[in-house]
Amino acid sequence: MASSPPLAPPPLEGAARVWGTIALSAATFMNVLDTSIANVSLPAIAGDLGVSPNQGTWVITSFAVANAIAVPLTGWLSQRFGQVRLFVGSVILFVIASLLCGIAPNMTTLIAFRALQGFVAGPMIPLSQSLLLASYPRALAGLAMAMWGMTTLVAPVTGPLLGGWITDNISWGWIFFINIPVGIIAAMSAWAIYRKRESVTRKVPIDSVGLALLVVWIAALQMVLDLGKENDWFHSGLIVGLAIVAVVGFAFFLIWELTDEHPVVELRLFARRNFWAGTIATSIAYGLFFGNVVLLPLWLQQFMGYTATDAGMIMAPVGLLAIVLSPVVGKSVSKVDPRRFATAAFIIFGLVLWMRSHFNTQADFKTILIPTIIQGVAMAFFFIPLMTITMSGLTPDKMPAASGLTNFVRITAGAMGTSISTTLWESRAALHHSQLAEAVNPGNPTAQSTIAALRASGLSMEQALSQINRLVDQQAFMLAANDIFWLSAVLFLALIPLVWLTHPQKSGAGGAEAAAGAH
Structure with a gap:
């Protein structure tokens, strides 16, 4: 006689549920924090390890690529080892990888350890979602995901601010060392609370x-x-x-x-129109968003004289309005056509990037900060509605594979967005530099009077031309950043028709649970 499938453990209650939520959220917070904390520290890391800031972007892309590869393996690994063992093991390995990143002696080893960190982090976010949803009664699934979602929105706010402060006041290695106490506490708490709720393991082919x-x-x-x-x-x-x-x-x-x-990746899901259109829209938008999130602090620190802390203060408010609005979006996504929310997100992203495309070298702190605050509105309307569209109509047994695949494509797009935006920035800056440099010639009275003024202040001809070259460089990279901001704004608006290609189905899993795949 065939044995009946094991019953799922009952939801947690009281203090166990509170501490379980805190442990899972702390691990998620640590993971998401590490995708943004290094952004403002890149110039310091690159300078300290003797490479260019653009080579420094490998610190971000190596983490993202390894993370993208690991995410689709979560289903197989959790069946082989059990969800709780895999989650706790993933957190412990993440702590070890963080320690290795902090003590890395050169860029090659730092990139290798960041790739390791990204790979072992792969199962953490999907498993924190599934363990959290199993800790709450079905009626409170929306509350569980709203609380989980808060950590994924607070982390990008905290990351740049914390990363900037640590880099300016201690040393960049500590952006990785701070994971160690958080990870140890999260792993011990999760094991204490969830070890008796281990999922059934079985040998499945890989x-x-x-x-x-x-x-x-x-x-x-x-x-x-x-x-x-x-x-x-x-x-x-x-x-x-x-x-x-x-x-x-x-x-x-x-x-x-x-x-x-x-x-290992269930590509047949792309036969569904909502899945492929939703995944492509989410991934391109995330690639554009992430590329610009990396580019802005690089520009501020290299060419606007900002410290890492100041750049962090510019980037931090991006999540403030998202934290306020996300619960509202989560509750109303089942009542309002999610395509309307996604359209609003892309319009607001377009507006933010259009505002940034008008920055100049005289832009003050407030001018640069305002678009970042507005961007929080777009973030609130972005993830949950698009995941609701992507997952709509899927049966529960398809959800893990669909969530793994759409996350894999999104994370890969984020890594590509970083590389493409920094590459494009350099090439456009070279073009603008050559155009601006043509104006520095004996026939240009402004150029000649500037040189004369610099010579009169005691600089040699060589020093005066070097000073002018620095100013031309600053203008060239600003114009190149403006080009990328403008192009990104256009591409966000171009994604709107893709959203409306999808069928207006309601998510079978409900807004909250569809949102579980959002991060």
């Missing part, structure tokens, strides 16, 4: 060929994006070789995953 192909093409593509600018793009044999590996690897990956019985 799609090792699909996983290998996934690692190969993602890594090759990211290396093309990150190394291209230093190696003159497709004039380099290395870049051409990596591009061929990425394309061929991707083609084999598609064929294998669509024919394998236990694929």
